[in-house]
Amino acid sequence: MTTKKKTSSEATSANAAAQNPSAAKPPTTTAATKTPAKNDANHLLLKSNLKQLRLPTMKAEFEQLAREAAQSNQTFEQYLLRLTELEVSARASNTLNSRIKQAQFPVHKDLDTYDFSALPSLNKQKVLELARGDWITQHANVCLLGQPGTGKTHLSIALGLAACREGVRTKFFTAAALVNQLEEAQKKFGLDQLLKRLDKIDLLIVDELGYLSFSRSGAELLFQVFADRYERRSLLITSNLSFSDWDQIFQGERMTAALLDRLTHHCHIFEMNGESFRFKESMKEKKKPAKQD
Numbered sequence: 001m002t003t004k005k006k007t008s009s010e011a012t013s014a015n016a017a018a019q020n021p022s023a024a025k026p027p028t029t030t031a032a033t034k035t036p037a038k039n040d041a042n043h044l045l046l047k048s049n050l051k052q053l054r055l056p057t058m059k060a061e062f063e064q065l066a067r068e069a070a071q072s073n074q075t076f077e078q079y080l081l082r083l084t085e086l087e088v089s090a091r092a093s094n095t096l097n098s099r100i101k102q103a104q105f106p107v108h109k110d111l112d113t114y115d116f117s118a119l120p121s122l123n124k125q126k127v128l129e130l131a132r133g134d135w136i137t138q139h140a141n142v143c144l145l146g147q148p149g150t151g152k153t154h155l156s157i158a159l160g161l162a163a164c165r166e167g168v169r170t171k172f173f174t175a176a177a178l179v180n181q182l183e184e185a186q187k188k189f190g191l192d193q194l195l196k197r198l199d200k201i202d203l204l205i206v207d208e209l210g211y212l213s214f215s216r217s218g219a220e221l222l223f224q225v226f227a228d229r230y231e232r233r234s235l236l237i238t239s240n241l242s243f244s245d246w247d248q249i250f251q252g253e254r255m256t257a258a259l260l261d262r263l264t265h266h267c268h269i270f271e272m273n274g275e276s277f278r279f280k281e282s283m284k285e286k287k288k289p290a291k292q293d
Contacts, residue, residue, distance in 0.1 A: 057090040062083055109154045109157045121274070130142060143237050144237070144270050153207050168202045170205065206237050210249050227258070
């Protein structure tokens with residue numbers, strides 16, 4: 001059996017390895033020993049990936065949270081949990097803001113700013129229960145009827161905002177604006193598309209029904225919208241007219257009776273009659289003593 005002789009250089013290398021075993025192994029690379037160029041590349045790649053995955057909050061916060069995690073000796077899971085919680089919270093907030101914007105409330109008003117003491121006949125507990133939104137999942141309706149200035153619009157907006165916070169698709173119209181849109185869409189042969197969009201709304205708020213009169217065709221279109229939502233979607237209507245006077249709106253007893261039969265079948269009705277809040281406020285202002293120079 002023949003043995004190949006080692007060259008002098010090979011022998012020298014073997015002797016050096018025997019004397020210093022660590023010199024024979026290639027150096028290992030850890031996260032701590034990566035070159036600055038490698039770290040920069042990973043950093044940019046991570047930011048690019050987070051942007052591509054549409055995780056803007058994680059992209060904005062991961063560096064700061066990483067520093068805080070290192071200082072407090074958090075585990076990787078704790079760091080990742082905190083980072084994802086911020087993303088989830090930001091998404092929920094953005095979704096809510098978008099839903100409220102799409103509802104197109106004229107102003108934002110909540111129940112905690114409504115003066116229930118000014119209208120003792122109004123069932124406060126019942127109104128607060130409605131804010132939970134169960135009536136919307138049951139496809140019921142709400143009607144707020146009464147004299148001007150008693151806060152009907154305030155309550156309709158407050159209940160609409162509460163619905164938005166519960167994830168309900170909501171839309172606010174004055175009755176006149178809704179009828180105008182319906183008539184305009186009909187003229188432009190876009191009525192079907194508008195009706196389909198309205199049908200996707202879980203809660204349709206129609207404010208100030210009865211303040212302005214409509215044409216016969218406008219009343220019929222509004223009747224169609226209301227009737228189509230029966231037991232499928234919810235309506236919240238405010239009006240200065242009692243139900244007995246709604247034939248002034250829909251221009252006939254037959255159409256009015258058919259509508260009220262559907263509308264009031266599953267409906268929470270509140271009569272809000274009393275002195276106008278705005279009138280009382282204006283009287284208070286007048287009674288204030290004039291400022292002396």
